[in-house]
Amino acid sequence: MRIDKTRLGKTQSVCPVCLARIPAERVARGGDIFLEKTCAEHGSFSAVVWRGDDAQFDKWWSYSPPDNAPELAATCCALVEVTSRCDLRCPVCFAGAGDASTEPTVAELYEIFKKLADAGSTFVQISGGEPTARDDLPEIVAAARRAGCETVQLNSNGLRLGREPEFTRALADAGLSFVFLQFDGVTDKTYEKLRGKPILTEKTEAIRVCGENFLGVTLVPTLVPGVNDGEIGDIIDFAVKHSPVVRGVHFQPISYFGRYPTPPRDEDRITLPEVLRGIEAQTAGKFKIKDFNPSACDHPRCGFHGDFVVLPRGKIMKLTKKYNPDACCGADAHLKNRAFVARRWTRSPDAESAAQTEPAADARDMSAFLTRVKSHGFTITAMTFQDAWTLDYERLRRCSLHVFDGASTVQFCARYLTNA
Amino acid sequence: MADATWKCGKCGVPLEVKKTVFSYLDRSFTHDVEVCPKCGAVRIPKELAEGRMAEVEEQLEDK
Numbered sequence: 001m002r003i004d005k006t007r008l009g010k011t012q013s014v015c016p017v018c019l020a021r022i023p024a025e026r027v028a029r030g031g032d033i034f035l036e037k038t039c040a041e042h043g044s045f046s047a048v049v050w051r052g053d054d055a056q057f058d059k060w061w062s063y064s065p066p067d068n069a070p071e072l073a074a075t076c077c078a079l080v081e082v083t084s085r086c087d088l089r090c091p092v093c094f095a096g097a098g099d100a101s102t103e104p105t106v107a108e109l110y111e112i113f114k115k116l117a118d119a120g121s122t123f124v125q126i127s128g129g130e131p132t133a134r135d136d137l138p139e140i141v142a143a144a145r146r147a148g149c150e151t152v153q154l155n156s157n158g159l160r161l162g163r164e165p166e167f168t169r170a171l172a173d174a175g176l177s178f179v180f181l182q183f184d185g186v187t188d189k190t191y192e193k194l195r196g197k198p199i200l201t202e203k204t205e206a207i208r209v210c211g212e213n214f215l216g217v218t219l220v221p222t223l224v225p226g227v228n229d230g231e232i233g234d235i236i237d238f239a240v241k242h243s244p245v246v247r248g249v250h251f252q253p254i255s256y257f258g259r260y261p262t263p264p265r266d267e268d269r270i271t272l273p274e275v276l277r278g279i280e281a282q283t284a285g286k287f288k289i290k291d292f293n294p295s296a297c298d299h300p301r302c303g304f305h306g307d308f309v310v311l312p313r314g315k316i317m318k319l320t321k322k323y324n325p326d327a328c329c330g331a332d333a334h335l336k337n338r339a340f341v342a343r344r345w346t347r348s349p350d351a352e353s354a355a356q357t358e359p360a361a362d363a364r365d366m367s368a369f370l371t372r373v374k375s376h377g378f379t380i381t382a383m384t385f386q387d388a389w390t391l392d393y394e395r396l397r398r399c400s401l402h403v404f405d406g407a408s409t410v411q412f413c414a415r416y417l418t419n420a
Numbered sequence: 421m422a423d424a425t426w427k428c429g430k431c432g433v434p435l436e437v438k439k440t441v442f443s444y445l446d447r448s449f450t451h452d453v454e455v456c457p458k459c460g461a462v463r464i465p466k467e468l469a470e471g472r473m474a475e476v477e478e479q480l481e482d483k
Contacts, residue, residue, distance in 0.1 A: 319480060321445045336481065343479075366442065366451040366472050373479045 015039035016388035047389035076334035076400035085133035110143040117148030132160035138170040145175035158206030172213040183219035185231040211245035233282025243310040248379035255385040297337035299398035303383040351375035428456035
């Protein structure tokens with residue numbers, strides 16, 4: 001077996017039953033890696049966290065945390081929940097559905113955005129529930145901008161965005177930067193399984209309407225083994241075809257938030273190296289594992305990113321540079337990441353119109369490249385969230401995606417560990 | 421950009437505009453700049469260094 005000891009070792013986790021903090025260990029078995037732990041009261045638990053020991057993935061394991069790592073890393077992106085209502089009832093969703101009575105008002109949200117912006121946290125994700133359940137969402141976006149937030153991302157299932165173009169226009173006019181669109185696949189069968197409804201048409205309509213309003217869209221598939229892990233290539237292909245409206249794909253392997261009656265089986269999990277192998281295999285090598293680097297802003301094993309430009313006729317220019325492990329530990333990693341995603345995921349109307357007038361230009365020409373990277377920049381990224389079975393404190397401490405409710409800042413995975 | 425008054429400091433010959441390859445972070449780009457036809461020295465105007473070249477650097481900076 002090739003896995004060396006540096007991949008393994010002790011960490012901390014929680015008991016999936018009582019959530020008490022307990023010691024845990026990364027253990028190699030048969031070329032895969034498992035997180036294993038024992039709660040004195042509730043017994044032993046094991047969950048697969050990494051499948052395969054290919055040398056191409058060594059860079060995901062080259063990081064060792066500093067002894068004095070803080071409990072909470074700097075915020076790259078702050079997530080603000082504006083509602084718990086939702087117009088879908090997804091079997092895989094961890095956000096609890098609620099009613100409007102407990103929602104923060106626009107004025108209250110403004111105070112939250114202001115606190116964030118004043119603290120230098122100028123990249124917010126408006127999330128829920130389904131944020132478009134709120135009719136005053138354009139006012140919320142405007143409040144975020146007025147408070148000083150430079151980048152305002154909307155996490156949405158897209159149903160209302162496609163159905164009500166005037167609502168989407170109002171969001172764009174209010175200063176929305178881009179949309180993270182739940183997009184699990186290119187077949188209705190996938191949506192029926194994951195979202196309870198065949199809604200592919202609604203998804204493509206959302207993309208069309210966002211396109212008309214110059215809003216960039218990043219497709220966000222939740223990957224579930226046996227459901228849509230065979231659609232990785234088709235999703236990327238769809239995204240490339242819809243560039244420059246679609247700015248990229250952000251894969252999220254399913255995690256099991258909330259309290260489950262029985263532990264999820266290992267076969268119900270898909271790990272990062274499997275997603276990367278899927279990308280290479282299902283795009284016939286158009287995108288390769290070596291085109292991707294570990295997360296820099298978060299813990300390396302929380303995700304990956306690849307940076308590309310879509311050239312005319314769907315050709316791909318690769319920009320991901322050689323991996324520099326030191327980049328992941330820099331004090332300004334969250335600022336670099338924030339600037340990177342803002343410039344890739346936001347559309348540039350000027351560059352798009354320039355790209356149209358010189359579509360056949362040589363992409364090696366400096367001026368043509370600058371136009372094209374702004375108009376047709378394209379990213380493939382992933383983030384694998386942790387649940388009560390897979391939670392590794394080493395990763396949690398590096399998390400830069402924080403949920404902010406106006407009073408406290410909590411790492412995303414810590415926030416959604418339970419439905420409580 | 422073609423400023424006829426520029427000459428190569430070493431060779432004393434007038435510079436000529438030529439498509440030149442620039443490399444940064446494993447990628448290469450071309451741009452027309454003034455080059456000494458004799459020794460190949462390149463003149464990078466301030467506005468190019470602070471403009472497009474800086475922009476390319478920024479775009480290639482990874483997260």
